[in-house]
Amino acid sequence: MTPARSANVGIVIVSHSPLVAQGAADMVRQMVGDCVPLAWTGGNVEGGLGTHVAGILAAIEAAWSEAGVAIFVDLGGAETNSEAAVEMLGPARAAKAAICNAPLVEGAVVAAAEASGGSPLARVVATAEELSA
């Protein structure tokens, strides 16, 4: 990971569907290239529709940035499991991991665009959450 890349806020995409998660990640990549750390997770441990904490933790680690990570989720369990995963990071890192109240695809793309300009986590989250306001 180059210093320039890790300096930006990372983006994590969590969907019940691996296809949705990967598709959303593809759209983010198209928008910002690789100047923003990005990871996705989708599906339960058996590969069916669902989410699971270990997968979310791995995605957070993969997209980790000292500037923080913004996490985008689809339905209920994705959010609850993401909250559990964030808690497991420990208080110091959990404070740098924000679960955004924003639509998964639009939120991730808008947030990545904001992050690619070097904005801090709070700004990245606020920009994405404006979509739901």
Place this chain on the structure above:
Amino acid sequence: MQFDAADLSELIVLCRVEIERHCEHLGRLDSAIGDGDHGANMRRGLEAVYRERDAISALPLPAALERIGLVLVMSIGGAAGPLYGTLLMELGRGMSAGEDDEADFAAILARAIAAVARRGRSGPGDKTLLDVLYPVQAEVAGHAAPARIAECARAAAQATEMMLARRGRASYLGARSVGHEDPGASSCALLTMTICHYLKEHAPS
């Protein structure tokens, strides 16, 4: 009663059997108002605990409960994972911090249930497993016998049938969620009843 490693190991086996037996039923309840995976998710969770039962039973009870909670969080998958996981982890943490008498257990249980409510951002009447946990805790606090607590759990789960879901995927159905028992409440009642029946059979006379 004195609860030892053999008790915990046997209870893990019994809970796994009970969830396995009702796996399809839980799935059907969930299909009616959710995504239909609650039975399979719970089975996966209990299987994971079952595989670790020897190591878990060797731990002191508070640490064992915490470990079960963590295994459930990591294995169940759906929203139920963090909810059951939080319940067990908080119970374990509360028990390791406090005294080991009955009055304390009711208070520890109340705090663990409050943590579940925070995690799910839910309260009474939202048609969730909390609608079983709250009345069960009230019975525990009132020193009810295990058989009475088991009855209470089943009745409480049944009472979710007429509730309107306000959390989780069932809430998207609005009024159509009424008329179906909540799958989370149902699995919670099954597990509560299994534990209570075991305690009833093994309580000192």
